[in-house]
């Protein structure tokens with residue numbers, strides 16, 4: 028396979044053995060040799076954002092995948108893997124075993140179809156997505172927004188510094 032395109036994928040979950048499920052998801056994604064998971068970030072534990080109260084913390088990470096697929100083919104494959112890993116969509120932003128979102132193309136391509144928005148529209152607003160992404164693709168650029176490492180640093184920084192206290 029001449030795998031030419033690199034994409035970033037957000038991975039996560041908060042039901043079951045998430046780390047094991049994500050290992051299984053990577054194996055399924057690679058099963059026919061048409062997609063390779065070439066870089067994996069560490070997994071970050073984060074409190075759930077949105078959705079029902081009281082759901083468990085998430086483990087969030089990011090992968091770089093290499094493939095000849097176009098973005099729509101890749102999204103379709105990611106959704107099939109989510110389903111195979113037990114993902115259901117009964118509650119918006121509810122608990123889930125396996126969430127795989129297509130974040131960004133290394134070549135900066137943009138998609139705006141009824142099923143796919145690329146770059147992912149909330150990517151640059153979410154520290155729990157940007158932090159793992161900055162581990163594995165710090166130099167990638169979100170078109171019209173900025174460089175991943177700089178955006179991650181800006182989101183992680185406190186909004187203001189405490190004023191110096193005079194002795």
Ligand code: AMP
Nearest residue numbers: 116127128129130142143144145146147
């Ligand atoms: P979710 O249930 O959060 O995984 O959202 C999946 C829905 O968002 C599906 O209907 C997708 O077609 C749509 N979608 C649009 N853009 C993206 C993207 N970049 N990555 C994943 N899903 C997307």
